[in-house]
Amino acid sequence: MTDELLRCARTYGFRIMYGIFGYQKVFNDDPANAEGMARVRRFVKYSVDRWGAYVDFWQFLNEQHASDEWYAQMAPYLRSVDPYRHPITTSWERPHLPGIEVNAPHWYAREDERESDAATASRALEWKRHGKPVIVGEQGNWVDPKKPRPPGVGGVWDAGSARRMRVRLWTALFSEIAFVFWDTSYARDGHFMNIWVGPQERQYVRALQDFAYRLDADVRTAPVQVSPPGQVRAYGLASGQRAAVYLHHHASHDEPLEGVTVTLEVPRDATAYWYSPRDAALLGVLGAPAGRQTFGAPPFTVDLALLVTPDGPPDVDGDGQPNHLDADDDNDGVPDESDAFPLEPEEWADRDGDLIGDNLDADVNGDGRGDDANGNGTPDCEEMDLDGDGVPRARAVPWDAFPLDSAEWRDTDGDAVGDNADLDDDGDGWADADEQSAGTDPLDPVSFPVP
Template sequence: MRFLSIFFSLLLSGGCSGRFHSIEPSTRTPKLYERTDFTVLLTADYRNAYLQEEVALDMLIETPSGEERLLPCFWVEGKSGAESRWEARFTPQEPGRYFCRFRLSEQGEEVARSRAVELSVQPAAEGERGILHVRDNWTLVYDDGTPFRGVAENICWESRANDDSKFFKELHEQHDRYNYDRMLPLFAENGGNFIRVWMCSFNFPIDQHDHFNNLRYTPSDEYYNPSAVERLDCFVDLCERLGIHVMLCMGQGAVPADREFFNGEPQARRYMNRLRYIVARWGYSPAIGMWEFFNEIDNIQHRNPGGPIPAEEIVAWHARMGKYLKEIDPFGHPVTTSISHRDLAGLNEVPSLDINQKHIYRNTAIIPSTIRDYEERFGKPYVIGEFGYEWDWSLNFDDFADDMDRDFRRGLWYGLFSPTPVTPMSWWWEYFENRGMMTYFRGVREISDRMLAAGNGAFETVKADCTPLEAMSVKCDRTLFVYLYNNSDRRIEGAELTVGADIGGVYAVECLDPQKYAWMDPVGGRSGELRVDDIEIEPYGERIYVFTPEKQ
């Protein structure tokens, strides 16, 4: 009876070419931030159900606050002219009554529209916070207002069938070790909560038919590869369970990113259809932390032997695709793209790019100044999407392994003490995991959580000095955090730390050795100037000091 009541209540419009048969939500009373699926049975005429210029099903959403949003739906099975099954994946972001209508279009023209299906969204389950959005240069924010900072790493792909590393081929091809099912739980257990991931020919190759260089995917002639789609489904589910958010680098798909890609109308339509499918299938998920269009677009710009692609053409493409992505993503995920080291004039000013990003190798020391410089110039949050001591994969990293480790560590702290919502993301995840560096995230996450809790997401940079040590400091409400780094091969003794801030009254001082992940004997409560004397740090050592006002 319930099915029949939904069927007869639709009162569908349109002629014989397109009509609805039934619309079935997985629940009519979902909890806030809970995924709700709609199964839609309909008849439509099309040759390829993935091309919106032939057929498109949209869910038109009226929110409790009166906003109107559009969510693309995706085809699941069926044939043209016969009954086909489509799905919508929806996450409500505010409580109350929603009215959801479905619009069917053929050849760009609406042919049928359903009556509203009502949802009554209940309070959120404990611990559910919703989807991430830009808050300020320091933080992102969940739908419920909880601030967030990413403790992050690149884990861009799983092991490949044949790796091209000269020295680490055997390591990189360990399928039982370098897969998301093992790496992500390990990362989360050690405090990681944000990763960057690629969609490419060997990782989540949804529009590639064969030649994956990856044993996880099966050749297929279908428009979107079922094995790749299923693997991405499982990956997103895993990230949700673990509380990990993803910068999903979507790339260009299984086509060359040449000048025609950025200028041709057929290429644009193909890409927009790909974006539409990605949003329809995975946009519902809080695990999607950011959409990233390209990895190192400046390298793509200069890849062609005939000369670089004009920057203005690439910038215009990003402006168009960013605007389109905003139109079809009702959940409001942040959008970004990345450069290697060469800016494209105008790219940082594209309005639909919420976060600017670059990659830094062999120069980790400039991370703090780079972040601040770009934010001051362009008024947007800045993220270092990749960093590392060395980028050249033809070298044997074991020849300078200690340098690699030191760089890995300080890059994270440079980010945590800089106005960026996500810590700089190290590259070479297999190498560092093999060296046992995953546990290092524990201290970074603990300090990050304490910063967020102390200031409820508010940060203020303050001046600190501990010559000859490097010193960085931030104030979160009345609690101060200081990072010290001994960037030398000699032990420093007798250093004096002073912090140029006033938190008033008596304060307690704690000290963390992040390499050992051990809190050292606390300094006694003090009043007056924020100061610690007689600091000793081993070569290339680090310390975190926390100054907390004591209750009077």
């Protein structure tokens, strides 16, 4: 299962921080135990040999401590056996140690969303003081499980949850740190310390990613002046080619703000695009000659971004049409103007306004009863075989990869084409028919004919 999970994650573009030991105790405080440490090294070597090709970062431990001497032994050993030279981290974080190359703190909070930028920026400064890259290995909201919760609100979700996440994310980008969300998307009230990433949250992430892709690897934090400073905080990035600004209206998330200006150094002649963090809409296009420039911002309520680039306008779906000219930015067939989630291709309607999205919502009309579309007396959310193909969509391995398509149920190579229609089920470059003729396994990517 681990191999299949990692293969599929890579197929869909995920980056992987691989926890080698997790919560398991591995002679953390007894590094002088030669026999025990030899066993620890053997498992590290096994992990590198088996999964190293899939991994981007190694994480020794998860939310536990080990002695400095333990790390003094294990960090050089991992580095010596890893031909990929993946960066090394651990948790709890130990950024002061020479063998730990990435600071990976965990952060859960429930601050007022109007202060989310300040909270993120201040933590970023503290985490970065060791001079190492920062990836927040777990990030989310938090509620006190010992206190009563408001009716209808459970776990980590509340009405401001998505905006809070959005402001944190944009501030993290402009503070040169990254987040890994500890996601409980199976339910909004699934836990007291995690985050629910629903369609609105995914839309916000996609808008951020589209903006970030327009920058380059040389951008660094840069000064920017904003007026009026009492209502807006500003963050800047710049390289020799591009610049960017993020504005957060911390005084209010309800009242629109007008008359804001920003002043920054434009590194070269370019074009400036006012960009909405909510839905990637382009709200203004301006000439941006090189040198110190002041730009007037369009009205905004929560936040706003400015992209200065010579590369042309953002195109979030890569279809050749800039965002402000594209009628369907997520290519789901529903025009943005009538799409409840215009950057989330899996959802487009939200009849009861609960921000879940009707395709996933177990109670589309919000009447408190589970929907039963086929009228068989079993709520759809409890029905394990909605398409009637005999393969359950959960509570079984393997599960139905296409729970609403009776003609497909498995996708061996994770290419979104079901095995019944796929001519190369395992994605090894050899057609299934050719593998069957040669006697190799068409469902195993490392079993194929030898020329």
